Amino acid sequence: MLDATSPLGTETVDLDDALGRVLAQDVAAAGDVPPFPCSAMDGYAVLAGGAGRILRIVGESRAGTPSGHELIEGEAIRISTGAAIPPGATAVIPQENVDVNGDGAIHTNAVSAPGEHIRGAGEDMRADTVVLSAGTVLGPVALGAAAAAGVGSVIASRQPRVSVLCTGDELRAPGEPLGPGEIHNSNAPMLTGLAQRGGAVTVPAQRLPDDRDATTEGIRTAVAQSDVVIISGGVSVGPHDHVKPALDALGVNEVFWSVALQPGKPTWFGVPASGRPLVFGLPGNPVSAVVTFSLFVAPALAALQGGPSAGPPRATAILGVDVARNPRRDQMIRVRLCDAGDGDGVRAYPNRGQGSHILTSLLGADALALIPAGEGELPAGTTVELHALAS
Ligand code: AMP
Ligand code: MG
Numbered sequence: 433m434l435d436a437t438s439p440l441g442t443e444t445v446d447l448d449d450a451l452g453r454v455l456a457q458d459v460a461a462a463g464d465v466p467p468f469p470c471s472a473m474d475g476y477a478v479l480a481g482g483a484g485r486i487l488r489i490v491g492e493s494r495a496g497t498p499s500g501h502e503l504i505e506g507e508a509i510r511i512s513t514g515a516a517i518p519p520g521a522t523a524v525i526p527q528e529n530v531d532v533n534g535d536g537a538i539h540t541n542a543v544s545a546p547g548e549h550i551r552g553a554g555e556d557m558r559a560d561t562v563v564l565s566a567g568t569v570l571g572p573v574a575l576g577a578a579a580a581a582g583v584g585s586v587i588a589s590r591q592p593r594v595s596v597l598c599t600g601d602e603l604r605a606p607g608e609p610l611g612p613g614e615i616h617n618s619n620a621p622m623l624t625g626l627a628q629r630g631g632a633v634t635v636p637a638q639r640l641p642d643d644r645d646a647t648t649e650g651i652r653t654a655v656a657q658s659d660v661v662i663i664s665g666g667v668s669v670g671p672h673d674h675v676k677p678a679l680d681a682l683g684v685n686e687v688f689w690s691v692a693l694q695p696g697k698p699t700w701f702g703v704p705a706s707g708r709p710l711v712f713g714l715p716g717n718p719v720s721a722v723v724t725f726s727l728f729v730a731p732a733l734a735a736l737q738g739g740p741s742a743g744p745p746r747a748t749a750i751l752g753v754d755v756a757r758n759p760r761r762d763q764m765i766r767v768r769l770c771d772a773g774d775g776d777g778v779r780a781y782p783n784r785g786q787g788s789h790i791l792t793s794l795l796g797a798d799a800l801a802l803i804p805a806g807e808g809e810l811p812a813g814t815t816v817e818l819h820a821l822a823s
Contacts (some may be wrong), residue, residue, distance in 0.1 A: 433687065433688075433710075433728060433731075433732060434731065434732070434735050435657045435700055435731050436687060436701075436703050436707070436710065437639055437710060437735040438707070439589060439738060440590040440591075440592060440736050440737065440738075441587055441589075441590045441734070442456040442457070442587070442588065442589055442590065442658060443587070443588060443590055444585050444587055444588075445585060445586055445587075445588045445671040446584065446585045446688065446803060447575055447578055447579060447583065447584055447586065450566055450575060450585075450586055450588060451570060451571070451572065451575060451576075452569065452570065452571075452588070452629075453460055453569075453570050453588035453589070453591070453631065453819055454567065454568070454570070454588060454631060454734075454737040454738060454739040455564055455565070455566050455567060455568045455569075455570060455587070455588060455589075455728075456566055456587045456589045456738055457525060457566055457586070457587035458546060458564065458565050458566050458586055458642045459562070459563050459564040459578050459581060459583055459586060460560050460561060460562050460563065460600055460760065461557040461558065461559055461560065461561055461563050461579075461581040461582065461605040462559070462581060462582030463559045463581060463582055464553045464554030464557065464558060464559050465554065465557035465580050465581065465582075466514075466551055466552075466553055466554070466556060467553060468498075468516045468517075468550050468553050469517040469550055469551065469552055470514050470515060470517060470550070471493075471511045471512065471513055471514065471515050471517060471524045471549060471551070471555050472513065472523055472524065472527070472549045472550065473513060473526040473527070473549045474511070474512050474527050474552050475510075475511060475524050475525050475526040475527045475528075475529070475530070475549065476489070476508040476509065476510055476511060476524065476525050476527070476530060476538055477493060477503060477508065477509040477511045477517055477518050477521035477523075477524055478503070478508050478522075478523055478524070478525050478540070478544055479503065479504075479505050479520070479521065479522050479523070479544075479696045480522045480523040480544045480545055480546040480547075480548070481505075481523075481540075481543075481544055481614070481811050482540075482543055483540050483541055483542050483543050483770055484540065484541075485539070485540045486533070486536050486537050486538070486539055487507055487508035487528065487537060487538050487540065487731050488506060488507055488508065488522065488536060489507075489508050489509070489510055489536050490503075490507045490508070490509060490514045490539060490671065491509045491510070491518070491537060492509060492510040492511070493509055493510070493511045493515040493516055493517070493518050494512050494515050495512050495513070495514040495515045496515075496517035497515075497551070498515065498518070499516075499518045500518070500519070500522045500733075501518055501519075501629070502518070502519045502684065503518050503519065503520035503521045504520060508537075508538050508734070509521065511524060519548055522546050522547065522550075523544035523545065523546060523547065523548045523549065523550065524541055524544075524548065524549035524550055525538075525542065525548075525549070526549060527546045529541050529542040531669065533595055537706060539564065545730070547699075549645055555777065556580070556592060557577075557580065557581055557597075563577050563578070563581045563716060564577060564578060564581075565736055566738065567609055567739055567740050569631070569739055569740070570586070570588070571761055582726075583697065589737040589738050589739070589807065590737075591631055591632060591633045591737070592627075592631065592632045592633070592659040592660050592733055592736045593632070593633050593634075593635070593657065593658050593659045593660070594627040594632035594633070594634050594635075594658060594659065594660045594661075594662060595617075595624045595634070595635050595637075595638070595654035595657065595658040595661050595662070595709075595734075596620060596624050596627065596635075596637040596638070596662050596664070596718075597638050597639075597640055597651065597654055597661065597662070597663045597664070598602065598617050598619050598620050598623075598637060598638070598639050598640065598663075598664045598665060599639075599640045599641075599642060599647060599663065599664065599665040599666035599674070599675060600617075600640075600641075600665045600666065600716060601641050601642045601644060601672070602614050602615050602637070603616070603617040603639050604616055604617065605617060605620075605639075606618075606620075606621065615728045616641060617637075617716055618718050618791060619664040619665070619714075619716065619721050620637035620639070620720060621637075622718065622721065623637070623662050623664060623714075623721060623725060624636075624637050624772050626642070626722070626725050626729070626730070626822045626823075627660075627662065627729070629822065629823070630729070630730050630733035630734070630822065631734075631737050631739070632733055635654075635657065635658070638650055638654070640666075642666060642672040642673075642674060643674065644674045644677065644678065647674040647675060647678040648664065648674075648678040648681055648682065648689070651663065651675070651678050651679065651682060651684075652682055653710075653711075655682060655684065655704070655709055655711070657688075658706055658709045659709050659710070659736060660709050660710045660711075660729070660732065660733065660736070661709050661710070661711045661712070662711070662712050662714060662724065662725070662729060663711070663712065663713045663714065664673050664714050664716050664721050665714075665715070665716025666713075666716065667689075667698045667699070667700050667713035667715065667716075668715070669716070670738065675700070675713050676689070676700065676713070678698070679702060679711060679713070682704075683704050683705065683710070684702045684703065684704050684711050685702050685703060685704065685705065686701075686702040687702050687703065688700070688701050688800045689701075689713075690759065692761045692762060692805065693723075693727075693761055693762055693763075693764065694729070694758050694761040694762070694763045695717060695719055695720035695723050695724075695763070695764070695788035695789075696714075696715060696718075696724040696764070697715070697761065698713070698715050698779060699712070699714060699715065699724045699728060700712070700713030701713070701728065710732055711737075712724075712728060712729050712732075713803050714728075715788070715797075717788035717789050718788075718789065718791045718794075719766070719788040719790060719791060719793060719794060720788045721790065721807060722821070722822065723764050723766075723800060723821075725822055726800060726820060726822040727764070727800075727819065728823050729822075730820070730822045734793055743816045745802075745818060745819055747799070747817075747818040748797075748816060748817055748818060749767070749769055749778045749779060749780035749815070749816060749817050749818055750776065750777050750778065750779050750780065750813060750814070750815055750816075751779070751780055751800065751810060751811070751812050751813065751814045751815075751816050752779040752780060752781040752812060753781060753782065753812050754809040754810065754811050754812050755803050755809060755810045756778070756808075756809050757803055757804070757805065757806040757807065757808060757809060757810055758803075758805055759805060759806065759807055761805050762804055762805050763786075763801055763802070763803040763805075764800040764801070764802060764803075764819065765782050765786055765800065765801050766782070766784075766786065766793045766797035766800060766821065767780035767781055767783055767798060767799055767800070767801045767818075768780070768781050768783045768796065768798055769798040769799060769818075770799060780799070780801045780816060780818070783795075783796060783798075794821070797821055798821070799818040799819065799821050800818065800819040800820070800821050801816045801817070801819075802816055802817040802818075802819060803816065807821070
């Protein structure tokens with residue numbers, strides 16, 4: 433699937449709009465941070481020296497308003513945290529280590545070692561060094577680091593345009609009253625939200641009836657305007673499953689259909705000859721849709737944006753209870769993780785019922801745990817791989 437995925441282009445994005453965007457170019461510090469030596473304390477800039485000195489206060493250096501006075505022995509300059517160290521000063525003596533005399537002088541009650549309470553220029557970032565590397569997903573702290581580095585805009589990957597299509601005659605919009613045999617469309621808000629969290633710009637989700645022509649037309653429109661199309665339901669082989677023949681008619685070539693996975697067996701992936709959009713057919717059961725989004729769509733969205741690929745899983749946990757295996761398919765169970773603090777490591781417990789219709793098993797789940805296909809039970813105490821659950 434990732435072989436069929438090439439990164440989208442790039443664009444310049446103001447820092448104010450860059451939350452969640454993926455950096456396409458490294459961000460280097462425009463200058464030293466801090467830009468100048470400054471005080472770590474409220475106190476007095478002095479020449480390093482012993483206790484018991486009487487120093488005349490000759491000025492003030494405030495944050496944003498430096499003092500230009502060249503300090504000599506016998507003098508002190510009042511200074512605030514973050515204010516520039518005046519020329520000549522070699523230490524800061526904190527306010528609590530001096531007595532202020534009424535006649536505009538201080539008495540030092542402590543030794544001041546050279547450099548004490550002075551933050552050096554560039555201690556946080558050196559000019560021209562890379563602070564954030566390409567592929568970083570810009571969170572609030574990364575935005576703060578970019579701002580501190582003197583950067584007002586970044587080169588980010590273009591956001592994938594994602595269309596979500598939900599097939600099913602039985603689906604009603606959230607909040608609508610249900611007729612006989614009808615259910616609410618829970619995949620629409622879930623898949624839309626997951627795509628947005630994955631960095632996408634989404635068009636409002638469409639519902640498609642279980643009808644060949646309507647399915648084909650709905651998918652045709654989405655294909656024309658999207659980088660990624662996510663279709664839920666209708667991808668199996670029932671008499672009312674029209675997604676595969678519709679994709680075939682539209683020239684979206686199947687890369688794979690059906691994976692040895694529970695939940696998620698009927699997952700479909702394909703691309704047209706042009707290479708775009710990536711088209712995913714996800715099973716309609718809400719849990720299956722979220723699990724397959726996590727395993728297939730989320731990595732593809734990251735790859736389109738040149739972001740970090742999930743790579744082989746590194747996290748593991750110890751199964752807290754016996755889990756029945758599926759003889760033919762790997763299972764991805766929704767687990768809660770907890771560390772009992774007994775030194776035995778993190779334990780994984782199935783989160784509620786594991787049926788693919790039990791949407792509430794996703795609420796409060798921390799991760800997916802891989803239960804490899806096999807006979808019998810995977811016993812408690814077995815180390816299992818953890819995979820990221822998109823949320
Ligand atoms: P399908 O993959 O179309 O065979 O659907 C499998 C199951 O998922 C059926 O019980 C559907 O009613 C249900 N389902 C399909 N689409 C949705 C959806 N958008 N929201 C909630 N449930 C759905
Ligand atoms: Mg259906």
